[in-house]
Amino acid sequence: MDYKTRTKIARIVVDDAVPVDSEVIILGWIRTVRVSKNVAFVEVNDGSCMKNIQGVVEDPSAFPVLDQLATGAAIRMKGVLKPSQGKGQKYEIGITELQLVGAADDKYPLQKKRHSFEFLREIAHLRPRTNTFGAINRLRSKMAYAIHKYYQERGFYYIHTPIISASDCEGAGDMFRVTTHDLTNVPMVDGKINWDDDFFAAEAYLTVSGQLEGELLATSLGDIYTFGPTFRAENSNTSRHASEFWMIEPEMAWAELDDDMDLAEDFLKYLFKFALEECAEDMEFFDQWVAKDEELRQRLENVVNSDFERITYTEAVKILEKKKDKFEFPVHWGADLQSEHERFLTEKTFQKPVIVYNYPDEIKAFYMRLNDDGKTVAAMDVLVPGVGEIIGGSQREERHDVLKDRIISKGIGDLENYEWYLDIRRWGSVPHAGFGLGFERSLMYISGMANIRDVIPFPRVPRWAKF
Ligand code: 4AD
Numbered sequence: 001m002d003y004k005t006r007t008k009i010a011r012i013v014v015d016d017a018v019p020v021d022s023e024v025i026i027l028g029w030i031r032t033v034r035v036s037k038n039v040a041f042v043e044v045n046d047g048s049c050m051k052n053i054q055g056v057v058e059d060p061s062a063f064p065v066l067d068q069l070a071t072g073a074a075i076r077m078k079g080v081l082k083p084s085q086g087k088g089q090k091y092e093i094g095i096t097e098l099q100l101v102g103a104a105d106d107k108y109p110l111q112k113k114r115h116s117f118e119f120l121r122e123i124a125h126l127r128p129r130t131n132t133f134g135a136i137n138r139l140r141s142k143m144a145y146a147i148h149k150y151y152q153e154r155g156f157y158y159i160h161t162p163i164i165s166a167s168d169c170e171g172a173g174d175m176f177r178v179t180t181h182d183l184t185n186v187p188m189v190d191g192k193i194n195w196d197d198d199f200f201a202a203e204a205y206l207t208v209s210g211q212l213e214g215e216l217l218a219t220s221l222g223d224i225y226t227f228g229p230t231f232r233a234e235n236s237n238t239s240r241h242a243s244e245f246w247m248i249e250p251e252m253a254w255a256e257l258d259d260d261m262d263l264a265e266d267f268l269k270y271l272f273k274f275a276l277e278e279c280a281e282d283m284e285f286f287d288q289w290v291a292k293d294e295e296l297r298q299r300l301e302n303v304v305n306s307d308f309e310r311i312t313y314t315e316a317v318k319i320l321e322k323k324k325d326k327f328e329f330p331v332h333w334g335a336d337l338q339s340e341h342e343r344f345l346t347e348k349t350f351q352k353p354v355i356v357y358n359y360p361d362e363i364k365a366f367y368m369r370l371n372d373d374g375k376t377v378a379a380m381d382v383l384v385p386g387v388g389e390i391i392g393g394s395q396r397e398e399r400h401d402v403l404k405d406r407i408i409s410k411g412i413g414d415l416e417n418y419e420w421y422l423d424i425r426r427w428g429s430v431p432h433a434g435f436g437l438g439f440e441r442s443l444m445y446i447s448g449m450a451n452i453r454d455v456i457p458f459p460r461v462p463r464w465a466k467f
């Protein structure tokens with residue numbers, strides 16, 4: 001099927017790497033076809049980039065196949081690359097051969113008109129063929145590459161943490177259970193479910209985070225990162241929560257909270273710069289069509305070139321208390337920051353990314369390092385305009401007895417389930433720190449897309465696991 005001899009459209013229109021007068025073979029899907037008596041235009045996209053290429057037929061009567069072409073059909077065309085007469089495109093192809101590979105009829109849902117994102121979610125199996133979702137899927141791929149490049153070039157090792165796990169890292173209890181028990185006949189002992197009889201002879205879940213295992217590897221290899229799927233059974237139907245999302249979790253031995261914040265800031269800036277430089281064509285599209293009311297690229301450039309704001313939780317609460325009447329949820333020292341508060345800080349007060357650190361112990365996870373004040377922990381969240389929390393991280397509690405007390409006092413489960421985690425504090429314990437970046441949230445910020453359902457090919461959210 002000319003797989004090896006075809007020319008991808010990106011080679012022509014993005015890379016400018018194909019000389020005029022070359023003979024090329026294009027394999028792609030028709031976006032539009034216009035046939036008149038004297039001339040026909042066939043516009044094709046092959047997914048390699050945003051732009052289409054137009055094929056021109058000078059003598060339509062010699063190509064009877066033209067009658068069978070329609071939007072959505074797959075075709076093969078051969079022809080000569082020429083400078084285009086038309087506006088808005090540099091090249092076109094003078095068609096010498098034209099074949100229909102996979103027909104499409106007028107029932108094809110993606111006819112040339114604008115479709116709402118809601119409608120496109122219902123046809124998530126077809127939406128990758130639209131401009132927006134072509135761009136999003138290309139961005140996802142490039143950014144995944146950027147993430148590996150960033151850490152690999154800095155001596156961090158990529159580690160694989162288990163997807164099936166017996167521990168609740170965040171202690172929030174919103175986990176999906178993994179079991180092979182027959183749900184119509186669950187084995188019981190003494191009125192309780194007999195997990196001993198289950199596949200793993202223990203209660204098991206889909207992981208919410210690779211952090212705990214990541215810490216074990218960091219305190220062996222030095223610097224590590226994970227990049228994999230994580231799962232949360234939170235029943236929050238918001239535009240920023242998915243039940244299955246990808247997280248990047250770097251973890252550094254010998255590091256403290258400052259080092260953690262420095263890494264988070266440097267990493268985010270690197271990603272934004274990478275998107276601007278390496279995904280220029282798609283970023284231009286997002287700027288023009290997705291983030292319509294703002295200068296998306298300008299905003300990212302500003303972020304890359306300025307420092308993030310860093311404030312303590314206590315300072316943040318002081319700022320928010322002055323604007324009390326603006327919020328639905330009350331703010332006071334000790335309360336968890338709601339997304340309206342986070343967005344106020346980053347969108348209104350500072351108008352740039354903000355790192356909030358040293359949160360009250362009560363609202364944060366057991367593994368975070370208790371500060372000397374005995375009230376706060378060495379936690380940090382990075383907040384960005386439009387999205388809110390994009391990163392959550394901390395310095396970890398490395399003191400064995402303090403950690404043990406925290407596991408008990410936070411009531412997160414049997415101590416014996418955490419013996420392995422305590423062990424690295426028993427022998428050769430060192431300060432260490434890390435964070436988790438939500439991959440989808442970073443894509444939302446970069447692209448300006450407003451809903452997490454639109455930055456992942458097949459989103460999983462409450463009451464939706466189709467495709
Ligand atoms: O703040 P979180 O829960 O932190 C952790 O899981 C730590 N174990 C990370 C670490 O220190 N290694 O989650 C980290 C990030 C959030 O800031 C957010 O960007 C993203 O993961 N996230 C979600 N993204 C989409 N849907 C959800 N339901 C998310 N929950 C968290």
Ligand code: MG
Nearest residue numbers: 381389391392
């Ligand atoms: Mg968090």
